[in-house]
Amino acid sequence: MANSGTQAMTGAEMVVQAMKDQGVEVVFGYPGGAVLPIYDALFQQNDIRHVIVRHEQGAVHMAEGYARSTGKPGVVLVTSGPGATNAVTGLTDALMDSIPLVVFTGQVPTFMIGTDGFQEADTVGITRPCTKHNWLVKDTANLAEVIHQAFHVATHGRPGPVLIDIPKDVQFATADYMPPPKAKVSHYQPKLKGDIDAITRMVEMMETAERPVFYTGGGVINSGPAASQLLREFVEATGFPITSTLMGLGCYPASGDKWLGMLGMHGTYEANLVMHGCDLMLNIGARFDDRITGRIADFSPNSRKVHVDIDPSSLNKVIRVDVPILGDVGHVLEDALRLWKARGRKVNKPALAKWWKQIAEWRAVNCLDYTPSDTVIKPQYALQRLEALTKGMDRYITTEVGQHQMWAAQFLGFEDPNRWMTSGGLGTMGYGLPASIGVQLAHPDALVINVAGEASWLMNMQEMGTAIQFRAPAKQFILNNERLGMVRQWQQLLHGERYSQSWSESLPDFVKLAEAFGCKGIKCSDPKDLDDAIMEMIRYDGPVIFDCLVEKHENCFPMIPSGKPHNEMLLGNADTQGVIGAKGAVLV
Amino acid sequence: MSPLNIKQGSTSHSAYDLRDPNGEVIEQHTLAVLVANESGVLARVIGLFSGRGYNIDSLTVAEVDHEGHRSRITIVTRGTPPVIEQIKAQLGRIVPVHEVHDLTVEGPSVQRELALFKVAGKGDARIEALRLAEIFRANVVDSTLESFVFEMTGTPEKIDAFAELMRPLGLREIARTGVAALARGA
Ligand SMILES: Cc1ncc(C[n+]2csc(CCOP(=O)(O)OP(=O)(O)O)c2C)c(N)n1
Ligand SMILES: [Mg+2]
Numbered sequence: 001m002a003n004s005g006t007q008a009m010t011g012a013e014m015v016v017q018a019m020k021d022q023g024v025e026v027v028f029g030y031p032g033g034a035v036l037p038i039y040d041a042l043f044q045q046n047d048i049r050h051v052i053v054r055h056e057q058g059a060v061h062m063a064e065g066y067a068r069s070t071g072k073p074g075v076v077l078v079t080s081g082p083g084a085t086n087a088v089t090g091l092t093d094a095l096m097d098s099i100p101l102v103v104f105t106g107q108v109p110t111f112m113i114g115t116d117g118f119q120e121a122d123t124v125g126i127t128r129p130c131t132k133h134n135w136l137v138k139d140t141a142n143l144a145e146v147i148h149q150a151f152h153v154a155t156h157g158r159p160g161p162v163l164i165d166i167p168k169d170v171q172f173a174t175a176d177y178m179p180p181p182k183a184k185v186s187h188y189q190p191k192l193k194g195d196i197d198a199i200t201r202m203v204e205m206m207e208t209a210e211r212p213v214f215y216t217g218g219g220v221i222n223s224g225p226a227a228s229q230l231l232r233e234f235v236e237a238t239g240f241p242i243t244s245t246l247m248g249l250g251c252y253p254a255s256g257d258k259w260l261g262m263l264g265m266h267g268t269y270e271a272n273l274v275m276h277g278c279d280l281m282l283n284i285g286a287r288f289d290d291r292i293t294g295r296i297a298d299f300s301p302n303s304r305k306v307h308v309d310i311d312p313s314s315l316n317k318v319i320r321v322d323v324p325i326l327g328d329v330g331h332v333l334e335d336a337l338r339l340w341k342a343r344g345r346k347v348n349k350p351a352l353a354k355w356w357k358q359i360a361e362w363r364a365v366n367c368l369d370y371t372p373s374d375t376v377i378k379p380q381y382a383l384q385r386l387e388a389l390t391k392g393m394d395r396y397i398t399t400e401v402g403q404h405q406m407w408a409a410q411f412l413g414f415e416d417p418n419r420w421m422t423s424g425g426l427g428t429m430g431y432g433l434p435a436s437i438g439v440q441l442a443h444p445d446a447l448v449i450n451v452a453g454e455a456s457w458l459m460n461m462q463e464m465g466t467a468i469q470f471r472a473p474a475k476q477f478i479l480n481n482e483r484l485g486m487v488r489q490w491q492q493l494l495h496g497e498r499y500s501q502s503w504s505e506s507l508p509d510f511v512k513l514a515e516a517f518g519c520k521g522i523k524c525s526d527p528k529d530l531d532d533a534i535m536e537m538i539r540y541d542g543p544v545i546f547d548c549l550v551e552k553h554e555n556c557f558p559m560i561p562s563g564k565p566h567n568e569m570l571l572g573n574a575d576t577q578g579v580i581g582a583k584g585a586v587l588v
Numbered sequence: 589m590s591p592l593n594i595k596q597g598s599t600s601h602s603a604y605d606l607r608d609p610n611g612e613v614i615e616q617h618t619l620a621v622l623v624a625n626e627s628g629v630l631a632r633v634i635g636l637f638s639g640r641g642y643n644i645d646s647l648t649v650a651e652v653d654h655e656g657h658r659s660r661i662t663i664v665t666r667g668t669p670p671v672i673e674q675i676k677a678q679l680g681r682i683v684p685v686h687e688v689h690d691l692t693v694e695g696p697s698v699q700r701e702l703a704l705f706k707v708a709g710k711g712d713a714r715i716e717a718l719r720l721a722e723i724f725r726a727n728v729v730d731s732t733l734e735s736f737v738f739e740m741t742g743t744p745e746k747i748d749a750f751a752e753l754m755r756p757l758g759l760r761e762i763a764r765t766g767v768a769a770l771a772r773g774a
Contacts, residue, residue, distance in 0.1 A: 124628060125628075125631070128628065128631060128632060128635055129635055129639050132683070133682075133683040133684075134628075136627065136628070153683055187624070187686065188683055311681065312677045312680060312681070313674065313677035313678045313680070313681050315677070316670065316673060316674075317674055317677075320670070
């Protein structure tokens with residue numbers, strides 16, 4: 001189907017042809033006046049599947065789910081004005097979490113730009129700060145080249161969303177199509193290989209470190225499955241402990257014995273204390289986010305730090321490191337591993353043994369422990385059962401944002417990369433349902449579960465219609481505490497238990513809602529019924545809305561309060577009295 | 589729970605020791621940014637500064653290579669050394685930015701700004717303004733019986749100094765271009 005030589009076609013046809021040449025299989029979109037020519041071109045072909053959503057925000061999150069679970073860019077097509085502005089939250093989400101997207105927006109014709117035309121918005125202006133790059137194409141002759149450049153920019157270096165704004169007259173006009181090999185992309189070529197001297201210094205430090213830790217993040221996942229493989233080999237060979245950020249879960253298997261669990265604000269006791277007490281921190285593709293560092297001045301005070309990142313602006317941005325290494329995680333790990341082996345596979349064995357002994361003591365605290373109940377479903381219990389009953393299955397998890405998200409990160413185990421899709425940087429409620437549809441469409445036979453909170457889920461619940469229309473059997477596992485649980489937890493700890501607007505009032509009957517959409521609804525409130533209900537959800541051949549009524553006032557622990565260092569962690573309710581000072585309350 | 593006391597490490601070498609002792613000192617730097625002259629590129633650069641809370645003391649831009657469609661943006665900014673490093677890294681990340689040069693650290697450079705001054709006055713003040721303009725090598729580019737427009741090229745400091753002298757002599761308006769700068773030598 002690849003196009004050879006030059007060929008005249010309309011701008012709208014170019015969009016479709018360029019998508020085909022870029023290997024696009026599916027487009028998530030919503031039509032409108034300013035993209036009618038492109039929809040017409042889509043109508044007249046069968047190679048690219050179009051998924052019609054119910055709201056443009058849903059389209060972008062679906063594309064994110066698709067992208068993160070496949071490693072390929074997600075593609076979105078929306079109209080001008082409100083279509084474009086509705087996409088803004090998704091674009092910002094993708095920018096924060098480094099998800100490659102190519103978003104096409106329609107625009108009023110070039111001769112009307114600037115006249116406040118119907119459905120005109122300054123789309124490139126609005127989206128400039130929330131895309132990696134964007135283009136307004138004013139001439140059909142440039143369109144194909146810009147599209148090929150856009151795919152290149154979205155997927156090279158630190159991935160991210162890009163946007164192409166196409167006025168309607170540019171879609172109608174005819175010009176010669178430029179196939180991908182002819183497009184000029186040479187200028188944007190981020191460095192992949194790390195500096196070998198810096199890598200050597202990293203290896204030297206690894207040879208002598210007494211208390212090392214691998215602190216890994218989404219960069220490992222974005223670098224591709226080979227990077228995760230190299231990381232695993234490195235961890236096994238050195239025997240160093242490893243933790244991951246929320247975005248990095250799955251780069252090292254949760255069942256591995258070097259695994260400490262997630263770190264950060266709701267990370268495990270052992271992971272955070274290892275970060276605090278280590279003498280060598282190997283940051284592989286993470287970015288010292290404030291959810292990770294806590295109070296900067298007290299962050300891991302006795303360690304030397306190595307930071308591998310493909311984005312030069314991430315290096316020394318938040319934490320000054322001893323050895324910054326600019327490059328792709330996969331390339332750097334490959335060089336480092338080869339070098340470490342060639343130098344005799346040295347590690348400081350006696351010190352490591354002591355370090356692991358210390359870690360065992362921290363692990364013994366059993367920080368994820370909670371008070372069980374036989375009368376009410378504890379959210380942690382629900383996730384433990386979900387984990388047990390889906391273990392070994394071809395499983396993908398998405399989440400919404402809130403307590404349920406943190407519990408999912410704590411209680412579900414990820415064995416492989418690209419299996420966990422969550423809104424990390426932006427924390428976008430309403431991400432999980434559409435993302436689960438995007439994942440399911442990319443992996444039709446897999447078990448896809450959105451672990452949701454009832455409040456987040458309502459934010460994009462219209463997308464159930466999309467799930468049903470496209471037979472995406474994604475399961476909506478709602479941990480319904482009838483609260484904006486994470487907000488309520490902060491109000492309890494920081495605002496004198498004044499629960500201002502953190503109730504979920506007038507909730508729908510989720511079972512009836514499922515029936516109204518045309519899928520299955522399951523409600524469960526008794527721990528004794530939970531296993532059967534989960535099995536019923538898994539076995540059902542189609543989307544399910546599972547209303548899991550859980551304990552309403554459960555708090556998510558451990559928790560490092562804002563503005564506190566890693567070693568001042570709260571482990572349970574007993575720890576929480578008056579712990580967060582006024583200074584911490586200012587932080588989010 | 590009481591805060592845990594982690595045993596102090598045997599490594600005395602902390603990352604924080606690496607911190608530049610002058611880390612909190614505010615420095616002024618002149619950056620030359622070479623960009624593809626595509627629409628919106630200036631908005632990207634300015635948006636970066638406002639969005640991330642960096643300072644712009646002066647900014648000039650013009651296409652310098654008409655065939656290659658390259659523009660040169662000269663930015664005078666200020667910040668602590670880590671912030672200056674971050675500004676350069678962030679600029680480098682903008683897709684149409686081809687090169688970022690920190691003229692303040694890359695060696696000696698020449699910095700020039702052009703300014704126009706409108707000075708109105710009569711009698712001794714008018715004569716004094718003209719005399720000072722000669723000393724500063726400012727050109728008269730417009731004159732009426734009651735006013736001059738002086739044109740002057742120089743460092744920002746020289747222009748500041750001239751403006752100070754003109755103020756009591758009837759300075760009405762100033763137009764300044766902002767700094768253009770080049771590294772010295774070949
Ligand atoms: C779009 C958006 N608005 C507001 C917030 C702030 N916020 C974070 S968590 C949360 C509550 C989420 O409630 P729910 O989805 O029921 O999850 P729970 O915490 O109860 O598990 C809110 C309002 C957000 N993250 N995103
Ligand atoms: Mg809730």
